[in-house]
Amino acid sequence: MSAVDAVEEPAHLSRIQEKNRALILDAALSEFSKYGFQGATIEKISKAAGMSKSNLLYYFSSKPAVYQAVLAHILDEWLTPLRTLDANGDPAEELSKYIMQKMKVSAEAPEASRLFANEIMQGAPRVMSVLEHELKPLFDEKSQVIQDWIDSGKIEPVDPAHLIFTIWAMTQHYADFESQISALTGSTLGKKAFRSDATSTIIRMVLRGIGLEPAKPNPG
Amino acid sequence: MSAVDAVEEPAHLSRIQEKNRALILDAALSEFSKYGFQGATIEKISKAAGMSKSNLLYYFSSKPAVYQAVLAHILDEWLTPLRTLDANGDPAEELSKYIMQKMKVSAEAPEASRLFANEIMQGAPRVMSVLEHELKPLFDEKSQVIQDWIDSGKIEPVDPAHLIFTIWAMTQHYADFESQISALTGSTLGKKAFRSDATSTIIRMVLRGIGLEPAKPNPG
DNA sequence: GTCTATATGAAGATAGAC
DNA sequence: GTCTATCTTCATATAGAC
Numbered sequence: 212m213s214a215v216d217a218v219e220e221p222a223h224l225s226r227i228q229e230k231n232r233a234l235i236l237d238a239a240l241s242e243f244s245k246y247g248f249q250g251a252t253i254e255k256i257s258k259a260a261g262m263s264k265s266n267l268l269y270y271f272s273s274k275p276a277v278y279q280a281v282l283a284h285i286l287d288e289w290l291t292p293l294r295t296l297d298a299n300g301d302p303a304e305e306l307s308k309y310i311m312q313k314m315k316v317s318a319e320a321p322e323a324s325r326l327f328a329n330e331i332m333q334g335a336p337r338v339m340s341v342l343e344h345e346l347k348p349l350f351d352e353k354s355q356v357i358q359d360w361i362d363s364g365k366i367e368p369v370d371p372a373h374l375i376f377t378i379w380a381m382t383q384h385y386a387d388f389e390s391q392i393s394a395l396t397g398s399t400l401g402k403k404a405f406r407s408d409a410t411s412t413i414i415r416m417v418l419r420g421i422g423l424e425p426a427k428p429n430p431g
Numbered sequence: 432m433s434a435v436d437a438v439e440e441p442a443h444l445s446r447i448q449e450k451n452r453a454l455i456l457d458a459a460l461s462e463f464s465k466y467g468f469q470g471a472t473i474e475k476i477s478k479a480a481g482m483s484k485s486n487l488l489y490y491f492s493s494k495p496a497v498y499q500a501v502l503a504h505i506l507d508e509w510l511t512p513l514r515t516l517d518a519n520g521d522p523a524e525e526l527s528k529y530i531m532q533k534m535k536v537s538a539e540a541p542e543a544s545r546l547f548a549n550e551i552m553q554g555a556p557r558v559m560s561v562l563e564h565e566l567k568p569l570f571d572e573k574s575q576v577i578q579d580w581i582d583s584g585k586i587e588p589v590d591p592a593h594l595i596f597t598i599w600a601m602t603q604h605y606a607d608f609e610s611q612i613s614a615l616t617g618s619t620l621g622k623k624a625f626r627s628d629a630t631s632t633i634i635r636m637v638l639r640g641i642g643l644e645p646a647k648p649n650p651g
Numbered sequence: 652g653t654c655t656a657t658a659t660g661a662a663g664a665t666a667g668a669c
Numbered sequence: 670g671t672c673t674a675t676c677t678t679c680a681t682a683t684a685g686a687c
Contacts, residue, residue: 227652245553250469252680266653268682325552332545333465334610342614350615372616373632380604381597388599390554394562395570396592412593416640420632447670472662486671488664 232270232280234260239281244326247333248278282330282338285323286345292316293349293375298356302366303423306378307414313382314410318400321386328387350375367422374421381413452490452500454480459501464546467553468498502550502558505543506565512536513569513595518576522586523643526598527634533602534630538620541606548607570595587642594641601633 224232238259242251253274257267271277292312297305317324330338350372357371385392385400392398398405411425418425444452458479462471473494477487491497512532517525537544550558570592577591605612605620612618618625631645638645 231652247467247470247549249471250467253682254680263654264681265655265683269652272682274681328548328552328607329467331608331611332548335614339610339614342611346611347615369635370628370632373629376604376608376612376629377601377632377636379608380600384596384600384604387548388551388596390559391551391562391566392596394555394559395567408590409593409596412590412597412640415589416597416636419639420636445670451670473664474662483672484663485665485673489670492664494663 228270231260231262231266234262235267235270235277236281236284239277240285240322240326243278243281244322244329247329248274248337253277278337281326282341285320285326286341288316288320288323289327290345290349293353296353296356298359302360302421303418303425306417307425310378310382310414310417311410313378314385314400314406314413317382317386318406321389321400324383324386328383369421374417378413378417381416385409448490451480451482451486454482455487455490455497456501456504459497460505460542460546463498463501464542464549467549468494468557473497498557501546502561505540505546506561508536508540508543509547510565510569513573516573516576518579522580522641523638523645526637527645530598530602530634530637531630533598534605534620534626534633537602537606538626541609541620544603544606548603589641594637597640598633598637601636605629 235256239251239256241259242256245251253267254264256277257264260267267277271280292309295312296309327338330336335342354371354375357366357369357374360366361368361371385406389399396405400406400409415425455476459471459476461479462476465471471494473487474484476497477484480487487497491500512529515532516529547558550556555562574591574595577586577589577594580586581588581591605626609619616625620626620629635645
């Protein structure tokens with residue numbers, strides 16, 4: 212079941228309906244991620260989706276409905292990497308894999324990252340319940356995984372919450388601040404070498420921060 | 432001279448003018464930082480500043496004028512910490528001090544941090560020239576400082592750009608994602624112990640990432 | 652399913668009284 | 670300096686023809 216409830220999504224959709232809904236969600240993600248809920252307009256979204264405003268409103272009854280649909284659409288992708296962190300795995304390997312996954316998502320879906328960032332900077336008015344009922348349990352569970360690694364002497368003591376926050380911070384920064392990074396370096400995560408360097412740097416800082424030494428091979 | 436040009440600021444201001452301009456800029460920072468340029472309204476800004484819409488427009492001729500004034504007002508605070516990074520100082524000490532300063536700014540002016548974040552996520556349409564003509568020279572200069580530390584063997588090799596980006600990412604994250612952090616932990620940088628723990632964690636990751644060991648004393 | 656037309660309201664900005 | 674009134678534009682949403 213979707214984490215964002217009350218989203219209108221009919222059971223049976225024709226090909227053209229599927230396609231138009233997809234076009235709208237894609238355009239809406241782009242607009243909402245840049246301008247936030249208030250700043251985005253269905254006029255611009257509809258134009259970007261190649262249709263009229265009234266046609267968009269045939270598919271989604273209102274602006275909030277479009278926004279909720281976009282959120283529901285990208286939420287799983289947002290939560291999945293953390294879910295895969297395995298308590299029984301090797302800490303260095305698990306954290307490296309987690310960081311690589313987050314960097315992959317940041318590179319492939321920077322707009323989704325920015326949409327959540329925008330929403331959270333507004334005080335998360337439309338996703339607060341998701342934060343409290345979906346993200347928090349997951350966050351608590353994975354914090355405990357890290358705490359267990361500490362208690363069993365596998366890694367040095369660190370506040371699990373801050374470890375997770377700093378990983379989120381570094382991996383999402385490259386998506387959220389893409390335009391600044393591009394202005395300063397001419398590169399983005401889209402460039403393979405740049406992404407690889409960024410990923411290695413983050414992995415090195417995280418692993419050494421907990422007393423582990425990163426493996427030499429280059430991460431993807 | 433201000434980095435953001437073309438900002439109307441009369442030379443002689445009465446006490447009431449000073450006070451009202453300050454009230455407006457304060458309210459505007461709050462609104463723009465949450466909703467971005469498009470999403471914020473001068474109606475809400477004026478109400479938050481305790482005056483009518485038309486009165487606000489007596490002080491600032493337009494919405495863009497208010498926005499530019501806010502940017503100009505917070506820009507120095509934004510750039511100052513990086514400026515103080517001293518090439519001749521001890522790397523561990525300089526970087527620790529830099530991180531502590533950034534965390535201090537994040538704690539004391541989270542809205543300013545979010546305003547810039549918002550602007551940059553939109554592609555920096557109104558600060559691109561600042562990024563290119565003010566931030567980039569500074570960024571290049573401080574990247575060279577780090578490179579010199581590497582070349583003289585004071586720290587381990589690291590890409591200076593990624594070192595700076597990850598520091599920015601971690602320190603700004605606590606301001607920009609305050610609502611999420613609050614929802615997950617119940618704390619923010621406003622709480623002294625929380626800020627101290629966050630700062631220590633960041634310093635440890637950064638210093639160890641470049642082969643240095645952080646000092647034991649607790650950072651502010 | 653898609654269009655034009657339109658109702659309704661919100662938002663930026665100006666004019667002019669006080 | 671501050672207010673009310675107003676103009677204009679833009680945005681959400683609906684109605685109804687095709």
